Amino acid sequence: MAKAPIIIVGAGVSALWCALRLHPTPCVILSPAILGRACASSWAQGGIASALGPDDSPLLHAEDTIRAGAGLVDTDAALALARLGPVEIKTLFDMGVPFDVDQAGDLILNLEGAHSRPRVARVTGDAAGKAIMTTLITQVRVSDHIHVREKWSAHGLLRDARGHICGVLAKSPDGGIEQLLGRAVVLATGGVGGLYATTTNPREVWGAGMAMAALAGAEILDPEFVQFHPTAMALNRTPAPLASEALRGAGAQILNGHGEAFMAQYDGMGDLAPRDVVARAVAKEIQAGRGAFLDARLAIGAQFPELFPSAFAACMENGIDPREDVIPIAPAAHSLMGGIATDSDGRTTLPGLWAIGECAGTGAHGGNRLASNSLLECLVMGHRAAYQLADMDAQARKGVQALPLAPLPAEGMMRLRRAMSAHAGVVRNARDLQSVIELVDALEAQHGTTGPTIVARLIAGAALRREESRGAHYRSDFPHPHEVPEHSALTLRDLEEVLPQAEQA
Ligand SMILES: Cc1cc2nc3c(=O)[nH]c(=O)nc-3n(C[C@H](O)[C@H](O)[C@H](O)COP(=O)(O)OP(=O)(O)OC[C@H]3O[C@@H](n4cnc5c(N)ncnc54)[C@H](O)[C@@H]3O)c2cc1C
Numbered sequence: 001m002a003k004a005p006i007i008i009v010g011a012g013v014s015a016l017w018c019a020l021r022l023h024p025t026p027c028v029i030l031s032p033a034i035l036g037r038a039c040a041s042s043w044a045q046g047g048i049a050s051a052l053g054p055d056d057s058p059l060l061h062a063e064d065t066i067r068a069g070a071g072l073v074d075t076d077a078a079l080a081l082a083r084l085g086p087v088e089i090k091t092l093f094d095m096g097v098p099f100d101v102d103q104a105g106d107l108i109l110n111l112e113g114a115h116s117r118p119r120v121a122r123v124t125g126d127a128a129g130k131a132i133m134t135t136l137i138t139q140v141r142v143s144d145h146i147h148v149r150e151k152w153s154a155h156g157l158l159r160d161a162r163g164h165i166c167g168v169l170a171k172s173p174d175g176g177i178e179q180l181l182g183r184a185v186v187l188a189t190g191g192v193g194g195l196y197a198t199t200t201n202p203r204e205v206w207g208a209g210m211a212m213a214a215l216a217g218a219e220i221l222d223p224e225f226v227q228f229h230p231t232a233m234a235l236n237r238t239p240a241p242l243a244s245e246a247l248r249g250a251g252a253q254i255l256n257g258h259g260e261a262f263m264a265q266y267d268g269m270g271d272l273a274p275r276d277v278v279a280r281a282v283a284k285e286i287q288a289g290r291g292a293f294l295d296a297r298l299a300i301g302a303q304f305p306e307l308f309p310s311a312f313a314a315c316m317e318n319g320i321d322p323r324e325d326v327i328p329i330a331p332a333a334h335s336l337m338g339g340i341a342t343d344s345d346g347r348t349t350l351p352g353l354w355a356i357g358e359c360a361g362t363g364a365h366g367g368n369r370l371a372s373n374s375l376l377e378c379l380v381m382g383h384r385a386a387y388q389l390a391d392m393d394a395q396a397r398k399g400v401q402a403l404p405l406a407p408l409p410a411e412g413m414m415r416l417r418r419a420m421s422a423h424a425g426v427v428r429n430a431r432d433l434q435s436v437i438e439l440v441d442a443l444e445a446q447h448g449t450t451g452p453t454i455v456a457r458l459i460a461g462a463a464l465r466r467e468e469s470r471g472a473h474y475r476s477d478f479p480h481p482h483e484v485p486e487h488s489a490l491t492l493r494d495l496e497e498v499l500p501q502a503e504q505a
Contacts, residue, residue, distance in 0.1 A: 004394045005147065007168055007180055009154045009209060010188035012041035013129075014357025014378035016136040018186060019146045021386035026145050028182065030170055032153040035137045036130075038204040040190050040335075040358065041378070044129025045244045045310055046112060047122035048379075049372035050085035053109045056117040058082035065373060068114050068274070069337075069366020070471030071485030072222065077364035080344050081373065081380050088379035089121060097135045098123055112371045113245050113272050120372045126244060126310045132375065154208065155407075155451075157185060157216045157353070161399030165216060165352035169402055179402065183394050184352050186385060187213060187340060191358040192226060193239070195455055196333035197414075197421040200232050200242050208405075209359040211451035213340045214458060214492040216403050219349040221361030222338030222488050223455075224463035227369050227472045228426045230254075230278035231294055232332030233314060240332045241314030243294050245371060248272060250307065251299025254282065255326065257291035276368060276472045279331040283426045286330060293326035331426050335374055337365040337472065338462075341489060346385035354389065356381040363487070367471020406448035415439065416452055424460050429477045436460040454492060461495040462488040 006022060008015045011031035019027050036042050051061040061082035066073045093099055093107065099121045100108045111118040123131040140146050151173040158167035158179060167181040189209030193201025214220055231247070231254070232240035248254070248271045253261050266281040267273035273281075282292045296304060304322050305312045315322045339361035346354045346362075355361075357378040364377060408416070419439050423432035437460050440453045447453075468482045469475050 004181060004183045006184050006186060006389050007182035008186045008188055009168060010039070010190060010357070011035055011148075012039035012188060012190055012357060012378065013132060013136065013375055014382045015186070015188035016133070016140050017379050017382035018188065018356055018386045020136065020139055020143060021383045022145065022390055023143065024145045025390045026147070028180065029140070029146060029148045030152045030154055030168070031148060031150050032204055034150055035140070035148065036133050038202045040193070040201050040205055041375070042129050042133045043200070043202070043242075044375055045126040045242055046246055046372050047110065047120040047128040048089060048132070048375040049112070049115065049119050049370070050089045050121070050376060051082055051117070051119055052086050052089060052107060052121075053117055053119055056119055058085070060116055061085070061119060064114060064116050065364065065370045066366070068368050068370040070368050071481070072363070072366030072471065072487060074363025077344055077362045081364050081377055084380045084383070085376045088376070088383065092132060092135070092379070095135055095139065097132050100124065112249065114274060114370055124309065126246065126308050129375070154212065156402055156404035157212050159216060159401050159403060160397045163351065164395065165350050166395070166397045166400060169404055179400070181397060181400070183392055184354060184389055186346070186354040186356060186389070187359050188355075188357045189359045191336035192455055192459065193333040193335070195417060195420050195452055195459075196425070197238070197417040198232065198330060199239050199333040200229055201239055201333065203239065206452055207359070207455035208451050209355060210340055210458065211405055211454040212403070213348060213350070213353060213355065214454050215405065215449065216350055216353070217491060217493070218353060219341040219489055219491055220338070220458055221341040221363065222367070222462070223336070223458040224466055224473050224488060225337035225367050225471060226333055226459065227275060227335045227337060228279040228331040229334035230275055230282045230331050231329045233318070234328040234330040235314075235318040235320070237318065240330070241311065243311055243327055243329060247294060247296055247300065247308060247311065252294050252296035253299070254278070254329070255293050255295050256285045257293070274368065276474065279426050280474060282329060283331050292329050294329050295326045296322050297324065297326070333421070333425070335369055337367060337369050338488070344384065345388045346381050347388070354385050356385050367473060405451040405454070408443065408447055408450035408452045412443050412447060413452055416443065416456055420456060420459070424456070424463055426474065428463055428473070428475050430464060433460045433464040437464070457495055458490070458492070462490060
């Protein structure tokens with residue numbers, strides 16, 4: 001019993017960092033794919049923010065985070081992120097992550113939109129996520145206390161007679177379901193982008209952790225705050241490759257199909273306006289039939305392959321040479337600001353259940369996430385949770401119940417993803433949001449309570465209740481913010497009268 005492991009669900013930066021920091025406490029990682037695949041972490045391009053510059057401070061970083069968050073940032077969470085960040089980046093650097101450095105060997109810190117100081121560390125321009133993951137995977141593979149189950153996924157939580165979460169229903173590579181008992185369960189399943197037809201996220205990342213936690217009765221914080229990246233490449237590819245903000249930082253311009261640089265009409269900051277403003281403007285031009293494009297020909301031109309190798313490769317694979325052609329763009333679901341409500345160590349409202357990384361709602365991002373704070377949060381929260389979990393005692397488990405998610409067939413998932421993009425996307429209104437909930441009801445009547453329908457219900461339900469526009473949540477029928485900002489803190493029971501009975505295992 002003393003050796004019962006901590007079960008970590010997911011294998012992105014937050015999961016791997018937590019597992020490494022748990023040393024020597026035994027843990028199991030469930031990864032639906034080979035390590036490094038099917039996670040947003042490997043695709044992160046811009047970099048990772050922390051107050052490491054000579055004229056910077058954690059206080060300034062926290063202030064920028066709070067300003068970006070549209071009145072909903074939890075000050076303590078933002079301060080913790082900013083204060084603990086620099087140590088985590090230094091540790092990554094010492095572990096061998098090949099961050100870009102100057103001739104003296106010091107980290108090069110880049111300026112990004114809405115940051116008041118240069119503080120974003122990058123790896124060969126736009127390959128930060130892949131490089132960090134490669135380093136962490138190497139460490140995980142040689143760590144005796146970590147047992148990785150590749151091609152395994154979780155499909156529900158286990159709860160004991162006292163109401164403590166004590167394990168997961170794990171699906172093996174051959175499709176068999178096994179009860180995996182552990183000292184505690186850490187959800188690290190990433191955001192919800194995969195629930196949208198147009199997204200920058202891997203399809204596998206659709207909010208499974210949020211669904212499992214919600215079905216077990218956990219509180220969910222601000223699920224309606226989904227950030228849409230304004231300049232995903234519209235190349236008929238799912239997921240959509242990203243043309244990151246760094247391209248606009250380097251001078252690339254957003255144009256419509258008539259060649260007009262329209263952003264100045266929408267915001268004084270033009271192309272460098274906040275993400276939500278640019279996303280709405282791009283959506284509007286597309287809806288008006290004028291289209292939207294990113295033009296990097298003059299500003300970046302021949303330097304494109306060297307400065308932005310990932311974006312260049314994505315363009316060339318789709319027959320677009322960004323040195324000579326404009327890149328078609330569209331807003332795409334990118335990251336989740338809310339999530340499973342947690343305290344500053346990753347504890348959810350259910351005993352035994354923890355959440356870290358993008359699936360967790362710590363309040364650090366409020367209604368709008370400051371660019372490059374996401375990877376940082378994965379590190380800080382992964383570390384904090386591990387610190388607490390390492391001391392946790394093993395408990396005897398009696399009367400274990402399973403709370404399984406029903407599967408949603410591919411056709412239902414396709415309908416749901418399309419509905420989420422069309423009706424719970426950049427611009428929302430009551431009628432459209434209601435239509436998502438009606439679809440969810442219809443799908444659940446046919447297939448039972450599935451993970452994707454739970455997440456869609458939470459997002460659309462909270463968006464419907466929030467009768468204002470704030471941060472990334474824009475309602476055309478309520479275009480102004482309320483005077484006093486308020487969080488959405490809800491359980492599935494708040495949105496749904498009847499929950500399925502737990503299965504006695
Ligand atoms: C294209 C792109 C660019 C980005 N650029 C940046 C950037 O420059 N800087 C920055 O800070 N952030 C960036 N982000 C955001 C950042 O990458 C994510 O917020 C962060 O990596 C999330 O890490 P995570 O560990 O929480 O989740 P992920 O890395 O998404 O990992 C989630 C894991 O959970 C697994 N999983 C899902 N469901 C199940 C299940 N049922 N059972 C078991 N496992 C499951 C997935 O397969 C995956 O392994 C970017 C995101 C994208 C998509």
